[in-house]
Amino acid sequence: xxxxxxxILTDIVQxxxxxxxxxxxxxxxGPWYGVxxxxxxxxxxxxxxxxxxxxxxxxxxxxxxxxxxxxxxxxIFTARAxxxxxxxKIRAWMTQNGLPDLEITNVxxxxxxxxxxxxxxxxxxxxxxxL
Numbered sequence: 001x002x003x004x005x006x007x008i009l010t011d012i013v014q015x016x017x018x019x020x021x022x023x024x025x026x027x028x029x030g031p032w033y034g035v036x037x038x039x040x041x042x043x044x045x046x047x048x049x050x051x052x053x054x055x056x057x058x059x060x061x062x063x064x065x066x067x068x069x070x071x072x073x074x075x076i077f078t079a080r081a082x083x084x085x086x087x088x089k090i091r092a093w094m095t096q097n098g099l100p101d102l103e104i105t106n107v108x109x110x111x112x113x114x115x116x117x118x119x120x121x122x123x124x125x126x127x128x129x130x131l
Contacts, residue, residue, distance in 0.1 A: 027073070027103070031113045034077030034105075035064055037090065039118035041076070050080065053093040060116065061097060074102050077115060081106035 038044035041061065043054030067074050076094070080086035081104050090104050108115075122131040 029109075029111055030073060031111050032073040032075050032103075033067060034075050034108070034112055034115040034117070035060065036115070036117035036119070037076055037078035037080060040116055042093065044118075050083075050086070053089060056097045061099065063116075064099060064102075068100055068102075075112075076102050076104045077106065077108075077112075077117070078104065079106055 035041050037053065038048065040057070041064065042056055045054070048054055064074055076090060078086075078090070080090060087104055091101065094100070094102060123129065124131055
């Protein structure tokens with residue numbers, strides 16, 4: 001078994017171009033803004049379900065378009081991303097509502113500079129003071 005794994009790894013090292021999918025490479029790391037989906041970019045209320053995404057919230061849709069038009073990297077930051085079946089629904093919703101094909105994640109990293117979210121409570125950096 002170890003020899004089979006060694007052969008596979010050797011093949012990958014010797015033929016890297018054959019073992020990559022240029023269309024699926026993630027963008028290089030860099031600053032980005034996260035925008036929550038349910039309750040921020042799309043309506044979420046007592047009748048909402050995970051089976052459908054609510055109507056767009058025009059002010060936030062316009063803000064996202066403006067950010068993208070100004071070269072800001074924007075990601076949809078949503079708990080829905082933990083379920084792979086939700087990703088196509090989110091992509092379809094973005095297309096239907098005139099948004100570009102934005103990255104979708106539920107993971108915060110060191111490059112996130114801002115988060116727009118209906119549930120977040122802002123805390124002043126290094127003080128613990130709620131804003």
